[in-house]
Every structure is written in structure tokens, then in C-alpha cells.
Amino acid sequence: MNAPLRLTAGGRIDRTRRLEFSFDGRTYRGYAGDTLASALLAGGVHLMGRSFKYHRPRGPIAAGVEEPNALVTVRRDAGRCTPNLRATQVELYEGLRASSQNRWPSLRFDLGALNDLLAPFIPAGFYYKTFMWPRRAWAALYEPRIRAAAGLGHAPRAADPDRYATRFAHCDVLVVGAGPAGLAAAGAAAELGARVILCDEQSEAGGSLLAASPAGAERPGGFAADAWIEEQLRGLRVRPNVRLLTRTTAFGYFPHNAVALNERLTDHLADPPADLPRERQWQVRAREVVLACGAIERPLVFPGNDRPGIILADAARTWLHRYAVLPGTRAVLVTGCDAAYQTALDLARAGVDVACIADTRPEPQAAARALAEDIPVLNAARVRHTEGRLRVTAIALEGRSAGQAVRMLQPCDLVLMSGGYTPSLHLHSQARGNLRWSGALQCFLPAESRERVRSAGACRGVLTLDAALRDGREAGAAAARAALARDGVRPGPPPAAAPPAEEPAGAAVDAASPHGRGRAFVDWQNDVTSKDLALAVREGFRSIEHVKRYTTTGMATDQGKTSNLNALGIVARVLGSSPPEVGLTTFRMPYNPVSFGAFAGTARGELFDPVRVTPMHPWAEAQGAVFEDVGLWKRARYFPRAGEDLHAAVARECRAVRAGCGLFDASTLGKIEVVGRDAVNFLNRLYVNSFDSLEPGRCRYGVLLRDDGFIYDDGVIARLAADRFHVTTTTGGAPRVLALMEDYLQTEWPELKVWLTSTTEQWAVLAVQGPRAREVLQGLSDIPLGGEALPHMSVASGFIGGVPLRLFRVSFTGELGYELNVPADFGLSLWERLWERGRAYGMCAYGTESMHVLRAEKGYVIVGQDTDGTVTPDDAGLGWAIGKKKPDFLGRRSLSRAALRAPERRQLVGLLTLEPQRVLEEGAQVMAQDGASSPARPLGFVTSSYFSAVLGRSIALGLVSGGRARTGQTLYVPAPGGTLPVQVASPVFYDPSGARLHG
Amino acid sequence: MLLIDCPYCGERPEPEFAYGGQAHVARPARPAEASDEAWADYLYFRRNTRGLHAERWRHIRGCGRFFNALRDTRTDHFLGTYKIGAPPPPLADT
Known part of the structure; x- marks a missing residue:
């Protein structure tokens, strides 16, 4: 495929490196330095996507981050497949495979475009009004269908195989944006000795100068733009106190000058090295921040302004000068300001037939420049409509020419729009910066902030090159001085820079003729038209935040970079208000989409969360234990033998403990x-x-x-x-x-x-429990084990096999029990020794599930299972533990409050099903009556429930209102298949006298 | 991510700290003598300040010490941190 619209010379592309790539399966050629969009345009392809709602054919309107239309999926393999990328940001590499989205069966012929015919019936918010009935159909039918029809790309199903890194950095001055103002600021700060980080989202530094017109006035300090950029970069690179990060987007501004950067390291490479992470997230703490984020050109709102081939003038400038691509052959410029005239003249010089300039102003001064080059200018111009299906073919204009009212249908394949510039305030606003309305520029400008941040250049409305360079230098130097003067980050904003002198740059929202026909789009990405906004206001939405949510203007990947200010202008006009009164919607991070991988960093898979294991873990693993997560711990839940399920294993383990002896890892x-x-x-x-x-x-x-x-x-x-x-x-x-x-x-x-x-982690704890526990331990340590020497609830220190031992005579099973605490490093060897010795006594290793059953048989509570943060000691049957003579302890005063002494409080009781083989569900409600009419107030709920093999029946604990007084009553517990009657009983089901504890 | 000035260790990032709620909530010296109302006040009622707020932080992943801080809840900026038992710093220079 040829590139008929590629110029033979100029631009920053590398003509020695030809690259082949594919789009929707067709092969194209481009050069190193191209974006996917610029290479496709060079091949004559403007149609790159279908719109979100109406499936209208769309091409790119912008050349950078703000692009709303040209959303593509770039696929390397099943796991490396990224949807919704802006073709204008995708750097070309050999073999790149991209495809369009939201179309079927093909981009040129999309059945979804039927929605476009239905447009009169599906205005803003139509789905909130239409799909109301039947109620249940929303989740099952309407929402899935609407989502399928209104779409973006699809996330890959395979796991992401790439690596992502995180880095923390500190600096004196962080400069965001390496355009002219940013380069000047970084240079000035670096010269003063500040540690500087300079980041830019693009593949190379230079910003707007990368597309400087060779014929224009963009000669920084009298140099050609390319040479000046080179000179600045050379100056920065030799300094050890400067770090320059390209392909790095500052996407979030957090309190105390913490700024998050997303650095993309491999997306532009045909064959990424295996040792490079795909992306790196920088968390930068800067003493001072200079924002030099630039400005984004505004589109104009007129009927049919969304056809492929209708683009921002600034995008045309970029494609022409940076990528050496003609975005069309016959062009019309529709503008409300002077900035785009140079681009029209440059296009004409490059061979484009610039048929006409339609200026919305009645008497534009700049017209003389165009007329001198034989380009006709229409004053007070308005657009009636445009024509063309997959590409614009003509534009219908009205206006005045040489004092005469004119109406014309101008054939063309390219329409440039220029509605003035919108400073990029995203980061300033995230830094809790205030905004100030500029009437001259018809946009908001940054005002004071609570953070140590200052803006420079176009992002604070300083739009001419010389002024921006001066502004950048001053901001960089001031930031460096402030940073170096302080020995720590202290609160308080930097002194505000003087507001820039306002130039009457001119701006326009509306270029629509009152006689126009067709929809005038405000938000390309969400298919929001000026009529939708007016409708929202008519329906009663006043707050701009509500209008945004109702119409979806300013949402999705571009976050309204091109649309927000135009939407604001229209809403203000319909409300009879003014833009500063209506205000802007909140800027949220991220400034540009950031992959989830960059946020996750290394915290995925095994490294997602720490895993804690006990010293005896390897033994349990070798025995085939089934583990459960308890907090971060892995605990052996049960030790199944061949053919055993959970219930069989637990029944065997419990019987073994009660009949002989069990060994349990209590180290956690x-x-x-x-x-x-x-x-x-x-x-x-x-x-x-x-x-x-x-x-x-x-x-x-x-x-x-x-x-x-x-x-x-x-x-x-x-x-x-x-x-x-x-x-x-x-x-x-x-x-x-x-x-x-x-x-x-x-x-x-x-x-x-x-x-x-x-x-906790210094001691390994081995619990030996059961009537034969003493026999197992007899003679192993230097601590005498006799009933009187070491009675129940006692502790002794000594040695076991030369290792320090804290031996506890305690029991959580109701049997004779010991807990051996030894330094963690000796836990496994002692365990193996006890296991060897225990064989002769029928010792069985048991897990947490059996531990739970054994303690429940004894009515021992587990805090957090049988209690829920609203249970007093008396509720849990633990009133006996309270030291009655103590004047105070934590909670004592509260226990005397009336509500905590009420007799109807929920108390812990035992619950025995009348059918002994039925096991209640934990969490099930306890009801006073069988089949009570709804709604009935439950008396309480089941907290623990098991089948006890030793007792041959189910047992349960529950918290029941006035429970102890209900002992013997029959209550009812709902269960799958019907309500189960239960009898309220003592929570101690086994050995109520406690005789077994004393062996 | 806040930058917090631990009085014992210096400035550290927020993930090293745990928030400890409103500062200077003293436990009644003789709880048994406190009225139900006074006790409930101590247990449950906290300010929800828009503006300057005295609050407790603990440098839990550092020195482990509790300390107090004055923070403006509107801006998240700290006007100072001080040790437990010490009076709040004067606000004159802010």
C-alpha cells in the first residue's frame, strides 16, 4: 500500500526505517517516528472508528492525548492485547497489529449504524426513561444488550504476562511537560543546582515545538525549533541533577506534592527485551512542582462536525510538520481565532488546495494574511451542514464576503476547526488549585493552590512562544529557589505568579448556522450533541456535574479534553448564565488511561499479599494437609487419609483426640x-x-x-x-x-x-491433647508432669532436648492437654520427635476444623465467630471471669449501662436439632415460631454448627435473645428444604463436669 | 499520600502510619463515677471538624510511637505534630 499523502521531505520521521504494520488485517507502511494515526493518514485512511452510541463513522480529530474517536485495539498475543488506545498515541513499530472497535461486520459497513437512524428516538438519558419495565429485565436483558451495542474494545481474557515496576523518587523540582515552557523551567531550575525530574508523555521532548512551522514565528531565541530542542536537551543531559523521562505521563496529583507518573518502556518496541518491565509507576515526592502541561485546541460546534476529515487545525499542523503527512487534498478552515491561519497557509504551501477560510468573527484582522496568498476568507461565517458518508465531501457555509452575504456549498475532503485553546488544568485542579475565568481566552486559568505548585506557559494561558519561554524560565528558577531554601516540605502555597497578560486570542464555541441541519457534536467520544445538553437543562438538570452524568459528556477515555469547555458554554447559554457561574466538573485522575498492571506493580500472584507459615508447615504439607487461610496465615485444616473427605477426616481426628491423643500446631x-x-x-x-x-x-x-x-x-x-x-x-x-x-x-x-x-513468631506451639497426652510427654523434658506438679492452668519453664521450653498445662479440647512452646527454629524437629513417639499411643495430627468441633463440644467460644463486637462477657456466658472487686478495667463502666444488662439480650446457648443428623447452617436465624408470617423478628442466630462424631449428633451454638432462660424450649431455624425445630440447651455438650481436664 | 512529620523520626510517607482518631479525648479518671451521658460522650461522640483538627497518629511501621498532629481537614495540610502529653504548637507562624 502506498502512502500517497506523505511528503517527500520534512517532519521528524526517520525515512531510513520503513515499518510495515496492519490495521483491520490490511497491510500499510509507515516510518519510525510515526504514530498509528499519522501512518494511516499518510495511506489515505481517515476512517478509524465508529462512535460509541450511534456507530457513526469517525476519524481522528486530534493528533495526541485528547483524541476521542480513533480508539483501536493493539494486539501482540492473547495476553498482550490492549483495547481503547488512541491511534494518535500508538507509536508505530515493525509488525504492529491494530484493529478498529465497536463495529460489525466491518468498519466500512457497520450494522450498528442503524442506531444512527434511530437517533431522534434515543436522546440523552433515553435508557433511563425507556427501559423501566419490567423491572427485572434491566439486569437480565436491557443492560447487557445496551452495553453490547454501545461499545468500546474488549479486555483480553488471558492473564497479562508482562512485568510492571514501581519506583519512588524525590526531587527538588518536578517539571511536568517538556514543551518550550517545561524545557525552559527545567533548564533554569537545574542551573540553580536543584534536583530536577522532567517528564513528558510523548516519545520525545519538545511539545508543541515538535510541530513548529518552519515558515512561522516559532523560532525560540531565534533558533530553528529542532535545533533549540536539541540544545536544551544537551544542556539537561550533561547535568547529573536532572532526570529526563519521556513516554511518562504525570497522571495524578496527590496531597503534599506526591505526583504519580506512568512510564511506558516497551509499548513502542517491536521486540521488547525480556528484562524490561512494560511500565513503571513513579511515585515522586517533589518539593516544588512546575506544571507546563500545555493547552488543547477546542473544536467548533456545528451541524455534521463529526465526519471523518473534519479535524482540529492543531492536529493538521502536527501531521504536516511533525509527520510530513497531508491530512487531505482540498481544505476549508473554520475558525474563531488567529492561531490556525498559519496552518492553513502552511498546508497551501505544501500543496493542499485551501479552498476557503470561514472565520466566525465579523472582521478578522488575520484575513489579510490569507487574502495575500489568494485564499478567500468568509467573515461572520457559520456552518449550515456537511456532507459525506465515510469522509467529508462538502461543507455548506454562509457568511459575508466583500460586504455581500454569501451562501456556498464548498466541496472538500478536509475541514479544519479552531475554537481557541483550553489550558490543561487537570493536575493543577487535582492539586486542589482554584480556577479563574478568562473572558479574553474564554477559558479557565489556574489560580492559587494549597500545594507547592506553579503553572507555566500555555497551561496558564501564556500562548505565545517567547512569553511561554520566559514564563517557564521564571517558574523554574522560582521553584528551584523555593525548594533549595527549605530543609523540609512545609505546608503553604508558593507565592502566586502574576497573572499573564491576556491577549485577545479570540475563541468561539458555536459556529452553527441557525438554519443548519444535522447534529452538532460536543463530545465525540460519547456522541453528545448540543441538543442533548439543551435537553438535559430543559429537563431540570442545573448542576454541571448532573448534566455530565445525565448526558455522559466528558466521560470515558478522553475525559472531555476537547469537549468540556464547549459543553460548559452551551449549558451556560441555555441556563442564561455564564461559564464561571456554572463552573467546571471535577478533574479526576488519571489524566490519561493507565493500565491496571502499573498500579498492581509487583503485587500480584504470590506477591499479592504476604503468606505466613508456621515452622511445622513443611511437615503438614508433606502429610497432604488441606490448608485454610486465617488472616495471612496458612493453617492445616485437616489431614485427610486416602479416600477421606472433610467430614470423615474430622470425625476420625476428633475421636482420636478424645480416645487417645492428638497433636496440633497452635503456633499462630x-x-x-x-x-x-x-x-x-x-x-x-x-x-x-x-x-x-x-x-x-x-x-x-x-x-x-x-x-x-x-x-x-x-x-x-x-x-x-x-x-x-x-x-x-x-x-x-x-x-x-x-x-x-x-x-x-x-x-x-x-x-x-x-x-x-x-x-508470636518467636515461639512454635505444639499442643498435645487427649487422655494419653501425659504418657506421650513423660520424661521428654526436665519438667515434672505429675498432676500436682503441673496442674491444669499452670506453666513451667525448662528444657527439652537442650532447647528452652515453656510448658503450659492448658486445654482447648476439654481433654488433658499440654502446649509446648519452643523457639521457632526447633518447632519442626520437636514436632517430628513427638510424632515418632506418639505412634505408640495412637497419636493423630489434627487440624483447625477438628479443633473447632472439639472446642464447640465443650462450649468454648471463639471470639469473632461466636461473638461479633456486640457481645458482653455475660452474653457469652463468661461473666464468671470478671474480677468482681476490681474498681475498673476496660469496659467495666459500660457493663453497668442499662442496655448492656437487659434480660432480652442475646445470650450464648446450645442448640440441639430434634433430628440429630441434621446440621444447622451457621448464620441461620433462630425463630420463635415455625413458619412465622413474614416479617417476623428473629430471636438470634446460629454462630457455630458441626456434626460431632463423638456425640453421634449435630451440635450448635447460637446467640438467642434471653437464651439461658429459654433452656428446654423448642425454637425454629430455617434450613434448605424446610425449618428445623431445635431445643435450647446448655452450650457445654461434652463432659459438663470438666473431669477430663484433670486427666 | 500525605507526608507526616513524626516527632521522633522526621518526615515519612503516610503508609508508615496508622490513623488514631481525634486527639485529647481523655478517659475519665473514675469511670464508675461518670454519668451515663458523660460516659457515652467519651465513648462515642467525636468532632467532625471542617478545618483545624487535632488528631492522633501512630508511626506503626516505624518507631511505633503515638503522637498528635494538627491537620486542616479542608486541605490535608499539617500545621504541626507534637508528642503525647505536650501542648499543641502555637499557630502564629501559620
Whole structure:
């Protein structure tokens, strides 16, 4: 395929590197330095997409980030397939494969274009009004159909195989945008010795100068633009205090001058090296920020302004000068300001037949320049309509020429629009910067901000080159001085720069003839027309934020970069208000779409979250244990033998513990060492229990409340010495219990001499439980195990095989039990030793599921399962733990509140199904009546429910209103297949006297 | 991402810290003598300030210490941080 519209000379493309690529399966040629859009235009292709709603044929209107129409999918393979890329931002590489979107069966012939014929019936918000009935059809039928018909590209189904990196950086001055103002700012800041980061979203620095007209006035400091850019870059590159990042978009501005940058490293490469991440997200903390983000040209609103071939004048300038592409052969310029005249003249000089300039102003001064080149100018011009299906073929104009009213139908294949420039305020606005309306420029300009940020150049309305360079230099120097003067980032905004002198640049929103026909588009990407906006206002939407949501103007990938200000102008006019009164919608990050991978960085797969494993984990893994996640921990849930499912394994494990002996890994229990002169006082103030009477060598079951009186955590607390306690917590509760302890110690009772140390991971904990536990352990350590030497709820320190041992006589199963704490590194070897020795005693390894069943048989609560943050000790049947003589502890005052003493409070009870083989569902409601008429207030709910193999029946715990007084009553629990009657019982189902604990 | 000046360690980024709620909420010295109303006030009622807010932070992934800060909730800017038990810094120079 030829490139008939490519010039033989000029531009920044590399004509020595020809590239072949495909679009919708057809092969085209371009050059290194091209974008997908510029290469297609060179091949005469303007039609690159179909619009979102009406499926209208569309071509690119812009040459950069603001492009709303030319959305394409670029595919390398099944996992590397990126939809909704702007063809104007896709850099060409050899073999690039791109395809258009939202069309079927083809881009040229799209059946979805039927929507365009239905347009009168589907104005803004039509789906909110039309698809109301039947209600259920919305989710099942309407929404999926509408989404399929109104579309963007499709995300790939395969996992993303690429790597993404994250980097943190600090600098004195961050300069966003390497156009003329940004380069000047970076240079000035660097000269003063500031550490500078300069980033630009494009493939090379230069900004608007990359498309400077060789014939125009864009000669920075008297140099040709190319030479000036080169000179600036040379100056920056030799400085060690400057980092220049291209292909790097500053997409978000966060408090305290934190700016997020997205650097794309491989998307422009035909064959990316395997060691490069695809993207890198920079989190930059800058002492000062200079925004030199430039400005974006506004389209004009006139009927039929969306046909392929109708483009922004600035885009034509870029394609002509940067890419050496003629965007058409016969052109008409429709403009409301002077800026585009130079482009029209340059196009004419390059061989384009510029048929006419239609200027919306009554007496444009610039007209003389065009007339001197024999280009006719229509004054006070308006557009009546345009013609052409897949490409514009003619434009109908009216206006005045030589004092005469004129009406004409001008054949053309290119229409340039220029409605003035909109400064890019996105980052300034995200930095909580205020805006100021400029009547002369018909746009908002940045005003003061709370962040240490300043704008320079076109993004603050300084639109001429010399002024922008001066503005950039001044901003860069001021930022550097401010950054270097301070030794830390301090609050407060920088002194505001003087507002720029306003030039009467001229601007226009509306170029539509009152006699025009056809839709005038405001937002190309969302197919929002001026009529849609007027309709929204007529229907009562006043706030610009509501108009945006109702009409969808300013949404999707371009976030209204070309449309927002025009939409604002139209809404203001319909409201009879003014743009500054109506105001802009909020600018949100990201400025330009950023891939999810860049946000995830390395936090995916195994690295998504830390995984905590106990010292005995490898043994459990080798035994084929099934694990469950408890917080970040992996815990062995059960140890199935061949052919066993969960229930069979748990039944076997539970029987083994009750009949002989079981071995359990309890290492994940939280452990906090509480040490110091005031340790006992401290624990007395925290826990409901009294520890004064606890002798060294003894343990107590502790209950911890918050000050609101509800159970927060529980655990065994062992007194090792007068001033030393070994406190255990629930597995999930360890961090928050330590945080709560630190909070009170540091902020409420700083006078207490207490030190807190988390020892959770220092100790491996091996629980040996069951009637034969003592036999298994007999003689293994230097600690005597006799009933009197080490009674239930006691602790002793000693050695086992030369390793330090804290031996607890405690039980969470209701059987004779020991918990051996040894330094974590010795956990696995001790486990293997116990396992070897336990064989002779029928020892069985059991997991958390059996642990749950065994404790439920005994009615032991699990905080967080049988309690939910609204349960008092009395509710849970733990009132006995409260130290009655203590004047205070956390939550004590709350327990005396009337609501916490009410007899109808939910209390923990046992629930026994009348059919013993039926197991209740955890979380099921407990009802007073069978089949109660709805709505009936439940009495409570089931918190724990299991089948107990030892008891041969199901057991359950539940919180039931006034539950203990209901013992013996029959209540009802809904279950799949019908309500189950249950009898309220004691929560202790097994060994109610506790005799087995004492072995 | 806020930049927070830990009085013990200096300026560190927000992910190193845990927020600790409103500062200077003292636990009644004798809770048993507190009225239901005073106790509920202590437990549940917090300011929802638009403007200057004294609040607690903990440098949980650093030194582990609690400290207080004055933050303007409208702008997220800190006017100062100070140690537990110390008075808030004077605001004259802001």
C-alpha cells in the first residue's frame, strides 16, 4: 500500500526505517517516528472508528492525548492485547497489529449504524426513561444488550504476562511537560543546582515545538525549533541533577506534592527485551512542582462536525510538520481565532488546495494574511451542514464576503476547526488549585493552590512562544529557589505568579448556522450533541456535574479534553448564565488511561499479599494437609487419609483426640510478652480478670473488652514471674491487641513501667491433647508432669532436648492437654520427635476444623465467630471471669449501662436439632415460631454448627435473645428444604463436669 | 499520600502510619463515677471538624510511637505534630 499523502521531505520521521504494520488485517507502511494515526493518514485512511452510541463513522480529530474517536485495539498475543488506545498515541513499530472497535461486520459497513437512524428516538438519558419495565429485565436483558451495542474494545481474557515496576523518587523540582515552557523551567531550575525530574508523555521532548512551522514565528531565541530542542536537551543531559523521562505521563496529583507518573518502556518496541518491565509507576515526592502541561485546541460546534476529515487545525499542523503527512487534498478552515491561519497557509504551501477560510468573527484582522496568498476568507461565517458518508465531501457555509452575504456549498475532503485553546488544568485542579475565568481566552486559568505548585506557559494561558519561554524560565528558577531554601516540605502555597497578560486570542464555541441541519457534536467520544445538553437543562438538570452524568459528556477515555469547555458554554447559554457561574466538573485522575498492571506493580500472584507459615508447615504439607487461610496465615485444616473427605477426616481426628491423643500446631496464636514493675497493674486495667492473685507458674483465661463493654479478644495469660507475663491472643487478634495495649500504655497510662513485645513468631506451639497426652510427654523434658506438679492452668519453664521450653498445662479440647512452646527454629524437629513417639499411643495430627468441633463440644467460644463486637462477657456466658472487686478495667463502666444488662439480650446457648443428623447452617436465624408470617423478628442466630462424631449428633451454638432462660424450649431455624425445630440447651455438650481436664 | 512529620523520626510517607482518631479525648479518671451521658460522650461522640483538627497518629511501621498532629481537614495540610502529653504548637507562624 502506498502512502500517497506523505511528503517527500520534512517532519521528524526517520525515512531510513520503513515499518510495515496492519490495521483491520490490511497491510500499510509507515516510518519510525510515526504514530498509528499519522501512518494511516499518510495511506489515505481517515476512517478509524465508529462512535460509541450511534456507530457513526469517525476519524481522528486530534493528533495526541485528547483524541476521542480513533480508539483501536493493539494486539501482540492473547495476553498482550490492549483495547481503547488512541491511534494518535500508538507509536508505530515493525509488525504492529491494530484493529478498529465497536463495529460489525466491518468498519466500512457497520450494522450498528442503524442506531444512527434511530437517533431522534434515543436522546440523552433515553435508557433511563425507556427501559423501566419490567423491572427485572434491566439486569437480565436491557443492560447487557445496551452495553453490547454501545461499545468500546474488549479486555483480553488471558492473564497479562508482562512485568510492571514501581519506583519512588524525590526531587527538588518536578517539571511536568517538556514543551518550550517545561524545557525552559527545567533548564533554569537545574542551573540553580536543584534536583530536577522532567517528564513528558510523548516519545520525545519538545511539545508543541515538535510541530513548529518552519515558515512561522516559532523560532525560540531565534533558533530553528529542532535545533533549540536539541540544545536544551544537551544542556539537561550533561547535568547529573536532572532526570529526563519521556513516554511518562504525570497522571495524578496527590496531597503534599506526591505526583504519580506512568512510564511506558516497551509499548513502542517491536521486540521488547525480556528484562524490561512494560511500565513503571513513579511515585515522586517533589518539593516544588512546575506544571507546563500545555493547552488543547477546542473544536467548533456545528451541524455534521463529526465526519471523518473534519479535524482540529492543531492536529493538521502536527501531521504536516511533525509527520510530513497531508491530512487531505482540498481544505476549508473554520475558525474563531488567529492561531490556525498559519496552518492553513502552511498546508497551501505544501500543496493542499485551501479552498476557503470561514472565520466566525465579523472582521478578522488575520484575513489579510490569507487574502495575500489568494485564499478567500468568509467573515461572520457559520456552518449550515456537511456532507459525506465515510469522509467529508462538502461543507455548506454562509457568511459575508466583500460586504455581500454569501451562501456556498464548498466541496472538500478536509475541514479544519479552531475554537481557541483550553489550558490543561487537570493536575493543577487535582492539586486542589482554584480556577479563574478568562473572558479574553474564554477559558479557565489556574489560580492559587494549597500545594507547592506553579503553572507555566500555555497551561496558564501564556500562548505565545517567547512569553511561554520566559514564563517557564521564571517558574523554574522560582521553584528551584523555593525548594533549595527549605530543609523540609512545609505546608503553604508558593507565592502566586502574576497573572499573564491576556491577549485577545479570540475563541468561539458555536459556529452553527441557525438554519443548519444535522447534529452538532460536543463530545465525540460519547456522541453528545448540543441538543442533548439543551435537553438535559430543559429537563431540570442545573448542576454541571448532573448534566455530565445525565448526558455522559466528558466521560470515558478522553475525559472531555476537547469537549468540556464547549459543553460548559452551551449549558451556560441555555441556563442564561455564564461559564464561571456554572463552573467546571471535577478533574479526576488519571489524566490519561493507565493500565491496571502499573498500579498492581509487583503485587500480584504470590506477591499479592504476604503468606505466613508456621515452622511445622513443611511437615503438614508433606502429610497432604488441606490448608485454610486465617488472616495471612496458612493453617492445616485437616489431614485427610486416602479416600477421606472433610467430614470423615474430622470425625476420625476428633475421636482420636478424645480416645487417645492428638497433636496440633497452635503456633499462630498471638503471643505478647508483658514485662515490667507495673505489668500486673497494667493487665488488671486491661482485662476483666484480676491478676493480683495469680501466682507465678499459673495461668488464667483472660477476656479483653473495649471500653464500650464488648468482647475484643481472649486468651490464656500465664504469669512467669512477678513482673513477667506471657499473654496469648486469638490468631487474628494479635496485631490489634498489641496496638490497643500500646495505645493505652503510651497515651493513657504513660506512668506505668511496662514493656510490650510481640513474640508470636518467636515461639512454635505444639499442643498435645487427649487422655494419653501425659504418657506421650513423660520424661521428654526436665519438667515434672505429675498432676500436682503441673496442674491444669499452670506453666513451667525448662528444657527439652537442650532447647528452652515453656510448658503450659492448658486445654482447648476439654481433654488433658499440654502446649509446648519452643523457639521457632526447633518447632519442626520437636514436632517430628513427638510424632515418632506418639505412634505408640495412637497419636493423630489434627487440624483447625477438628479443633473447632472439639472446642464447640465443650462450649468454648471463639471470639469473632461466636461473638461479633456486640457481645458482653455475660452474653457469652463468661461473666464468671470478671474480677468482681476490681474498681475498673476496660469496659467495666459500660457493663453497668442499662442496655448492656437487659434480660432480652442475646445470650450464648446450645442448640440441639430434634433430628440429630441434621446440621444447622451457621448464620441461620433462630425463630420463635415455625413458619412465622413474614416479617417476623428473629430471636438470634446460629454462630457455630458441626456434626460431632463423638456425640453421634449435630451440635450448635447460637446467640438467642434471653437464651439461658429459654433452656428446654423448642425454637425454629430455617434450613434448605424446610425449618428445623431445635431445643435450647446448655452450650457445654461434652463432659459438663470438666473431669477430663484433670486427666 | 500525605507526608507526616513524626516527632521522633522526621518526615515519612503516610503508609508508615496508622490513623488514631481525634486527639485529647481523655478517659475519665473514675469511670464508675461518670454519668451515663458523660460516659457515652467519651465513648462515642467525636468532632467532625471542617478545618483545624487535632488528631492522633501512630508511626506503626516505624518507631511505633503515638503522637498528635494538627491537620486542616479542608486541605490535608499539617500545621504541626507534637508528642503525647505536650501542648499543641502555637499557630502564629501559620
